[in-house]
Amino acid sequence: MKRRDFIIKSSLAGMALVAIPNIYSQDRIITKLQAGNPLRFPPELQPGESLIFNSAEVEVWPGTTTQILGLNNSYPGPTIRVQKGSDFSVLFENQYTEEATIHWHGLLVPELMDGQPKDAVQPGNNYTYSFPVFQRAGTYFYHSHAHHLTAKHVYMGYAGFFIVEDEEELQYGLPTGAYDIPLLIQDRHSVYQPQFNYSPSMMDRMLGYLGDVPLVNGTPEAFFDVQKTLYRFRIVNGSNARVYKLGFSDNSPFHIIATDGGLKDEVVPTSSVFLSPGERIEILFDFAPYNIGNSITLQSQTFSGIGNQGTLMELLRFDIAGDLSSGGTAPQELPPIDYYDINDISGTRTFTLSQGIMGTGMHRINGLTYDMNRIDEVIPFNKLEEWKFVNNTNNYHPMHVHGVLFQVYSRNGNTILAPNDKGWKDTVLVNPNETVQTLVKFIDYSGTYLLHCHNLEHEDDGMMLNIEIDNPTNIENEDPSPNNFELSQNYPNPFNPSTTINYKLTIAGFVTISIFNLLGRKIETIFTGHKSSGQHSIVYTNKSLASGTYIYELRMNDRALRKKMTLLK
Numbered sequence: 001m002k003r004r005d006f007i008i009k010s011s012l013a014g015m016a017l018v019a020i021p022n023i024y025s026q027d028r029i030i031t032k033l034q035a036g037n038p039l040r041f042p043p044e045l046q047p048g049e050s051l052i053f054n055s056a057e058v059e060v061w062p063g064t065t066t067q068i069l070g071l072n073n074s075y076p077g078p079t080i081r082v083q084k085g086s087d088f089s090v091l092f093e094n095q096y097t098e099e100a101t102i103h104w105h106g107l108l109v110p111e112l113m114d115g116q117p118k119d120a121v122q123p124g125n126n127y128t129y130s131f132p133v134f135q136r137a138g139t140y141f142y143h144s145h146a147h148h149l150t151a152k153h154v155y156m157g158y159a160g161f162f163i164v165e166d167e168e169e170l171q172y173g174l175p176t177g178a179y180d181i182p183l184l185i186q187d188r189h190s191v192y193q194p195q196f197n198y199s200p201s202m203m204d205r206m207l208g209y210l211g212d213v214p215l216v217n218g219t220p221e222a223f224f225d226v227q228k229t230l231y232r233f234r235i236v237n238g239s240n241a242r243v244y245k246l247g248f249s250d251n252s253p254f255h256i257i258a259t260d261g262g263l264k265d266e267v268v269p270t271s272s273v274f275l276s277p278g279e280r281i282e283i284l285f286d287f288a289p290y291n292i293g294n295s296i297t298l299q300s301q302t303f304s305g306i307g308n309q310g311t312l313m314e315l316l317r318f319d320i321a322g323d324l325s326s327g328g329t330a331p332q333e334l335p336p337i338d339y340y341d342i343n344d345i346s347g348t349r350t351f352t353l354s355q356g357i358m359g360t361g362m363h364r365i366n367g368l369t370y371d372m373n374r375i376d377e378v379i380p381f382n383k384l385e386e387w388k389f390v391n392n393t394n395n396y397h398p399m400h401v402h403g404v405l406f407q408v409y410s411r412n413g414n415t416i417l418a419p420n421d422k423g424w425k426d427t428v429l430v431n432p433n434e435t436v437q438t439l440v441k442f443i444d445y446s447g448t449y450l451l452h453c454h455n456l457e458h459e460d461d462g463m464m465l466n467i468e469i470d471n472p473t474n475i476e477n478e479d480p481s482p483n484n485f486e487l488s489q490n491y492p493n494p495f496n497p498s499t500t501i502n503y504k505l506t507i508a509g510f511v512t513i514s515i516f517n518l519l520g521r522k523i524e525t526i527f528t529g530h531k532s533s534g535q536h537s538i539v540y541t542n543k544s545l546a547s548g549t550y551i552y553e554l555r556m557n558d559r560a561l562r563k564k565m566t567l568l569k
């Protein structure tokens with residue numbers, strides 16, 4: 001943390017932005033928590049329930065109403081909870097006067113389910129989002145991603161949790177149920193209270209729309225009654241631009257157990273952690289050492305930030321109210337992660353982040369601003385690449401990639417990673433004047449995806465590129481993970497209408513078998529479930545496909561094998 005503070009300080013010394021002192025002369029004092037409001041939890045989305053986008057009035061500050069833009073008259077939006085291996089489907093109804101999408105942040109979904117600006121749902125229209133959930137259990141979220149409207153929609157309340165659970169996670173004995181608490185952290189402007197006015201100034205568009213009032217799950221001055229026991233907190237930074245340095249008011253240590261893409265491979269103790277917009281982290285915290293009647297507060301601690309970043313904020317007060325036990329434990333071990341080897345890269349891409357003079361398109365990637373009709377990078381399917389993010393600006397840029405979970409390799413050449421960098425990521429904070437090396441491999445879908453800054457003012461200003469993931473036609477018989485399973489050629493082949501796929505597992509595990517077309521689009525999942533080690537087979541019977549070549553995929557954990565088969569009618 002000291003190193004990062006130093007980097008920020010040194011960049012401040014050399015920065016060219018001279019207007020900052022005036023802009024922040026009206027800094028607002030953060031109000032100290034009083035009695036406060038009990039922490040709220042959004043309702044859970046029920047099976048068959050639609051997600052309806054509209055404006056609504058909700059009570060954020062007691063006794064007042066706040067006009068929101070969001071889903072199902074709820075801020076935050078309904079919490080979605082799904083089991084890994086299931087198919088998720090929801091009808092989205094846009095009943096508002098602006099176009100909108102649902103982007104499933106961190107989820108690996110087909111292009112047309114990704115909720116990109118180019119696929120916006122127009123006012124009065126509906127769209128069914130439907131995709132198989134095959135990725136690791138973890139804390140993901142959703143938000144609008146409409147062209148030039150993302151920042152406004154998210155600020156006005158359009159965001160919610162998407163939690164993926166699986167059986168594997170249960171074996172680690174983590175706290176569950178009432179002791180597994182999702183926390184969505186956002187900041188709002190007190191000057192407009194109780195409204196969520198989205199009216200950024202030119203300087204706000206430059207630096208990000210930074211509020212001075214933190215809301216946790218939409219609760220101002222939030223408190224939460226806890227037991228003297230271990231809790232799991234799933235923390236989402238859903239703010240437009242604010243970076244938080246999370247820590248407790250007494251500097252107590254806590255344990256980091258997960259990053260954006262689910263559980264880490266180790267439990268890491270720390271006393272503070274940075275979390276930038278779009279990032280998630282999961283922590284374990286034990287209230288056992290406190291006495292009933294004590295309070296401790298989750299804060300964003302001060303750091304030397306740009307402009308109004310780095311201000312002390314009291315996020316959530318925990319009042320120790322009882323001594324029930326969650327029964328959860330901090331595990332000694334977490335599931336292993338296969339770390340990519342930088343020696344295996346097939347190429348390097350550099351994304352240079354720049355900031356011009358004020359005006360439209362002042363935030364750029366490789367000199368470009370977003371054009372939804374232009375493809376900026378063509379990325380090979382199933383090839384490991386090194387992606388370098390070079391931040392030539394004085395501001396933070398949390399860089400988010402759709403359609404993939406990646407790994408951080410180094411910061412300014414330093415490969416000893418902070419705990420929130422080590423693990424599966426979909427968003428990585430690139431600090432001022434920093435170069436972050438990442439290792440990226442697209443193994444799930446081909447098609448057009450996005451690479452963008454998750455400072456939502458920057459994103460809406462055009463700090464976003466289209467990346468085209470190439471077709472997986474060249475992946476026949478490629479074997480990214482020969483260790484745990486084998487996939488045989490189907491028989492008969494060509495076939496009509498049925499064929500048998502044999503496969504062998506050397507360890508038991510959760511298996512998904514899917515059919516893709518040559519464009520990499522998943523057609524159907526034909527099996528998903530737990531399988532013992534040994535030889536297995538499944539009969540695939542075609543129902544409606546045209547004659548042609550298809551790909552069948554065997555997926556176990558984070559790895560997949562694919563082979564081609566031919567349907568001849």
Ligand SMILES: [Cu+2]
Nearest residue numbers: 397453455458
């Ligand atoms: Cu940015």
